[in-house]
Amino acid sequence: xxxxxxxxxxxxxxxxxxxxxxxxxxxxxxxxxxxxxxxxxxxxxxxxxxxxxxxxxxxxxxxxxxxxxxxxxxxxxxxxxxxxxxxxxxxxxxxxxxxxxxxxxxxxxxxxxxxxxxxxxxx
Numbered sequence: 001x002x003x004x005x006x007x008x009x010x011x012x013x014x015x016x017x018x019x020x021x022x023x024x025x026x027x028x029x030x031x032x033x034x035x036x037x038x039x040x041x042x043x044x045x046x047x048x049x050x051x052x053x054x055x056x057x058x059x060x061x062x063x064x065x066x067x068x069x070x071x072x073x074x075x076x077x078x079x080x081x082x083x084x085x086x087x088x089x090x091x092x093x094x095x096x097x098x099x100x101x102x103x104x105x106x107x108x109x110x111x112x113x114x115x116x117x118x119x120x121x122x123x
Contacts, residue, residue, distance in 0.1 A: 009117030
């Protein structure tokens with residue numbers, strides 16, 4: 001079983017930056033990907049960015065040019081650097097990870113979820 005623990009959330013003013021971290025403990029059977037989702041009050045959970053074990057990265061259109069996802073494979077840590085933050089980025093951010101049988105794109109097929117870290121961007 002894999003546990004995910006996020007850190008790095010907080011409150012910033014518009015235009016500011018935050019770096020989220022997610023550390024995975026336990027053992028993957030066959031790690032496939034890790035990523036970040038977010039959920040604002042009253043809205044559905046949406047993907048922000050994901051990274052695969054081959055290093056390929058994908059970003060939500062809303063975050064392209066403002067976010068960078070990276071990983072430390074040796075320590076099973078994934079990072080999300082977010083710049084030029086906007087009030088619309090305010091949400092609970094969740095780390096996600098999946099085995100080869102799962103997905104990091106479809107919430108219903110995520111194998112492991114973190115508890116979330118709050119990001120609040122004020123105008």
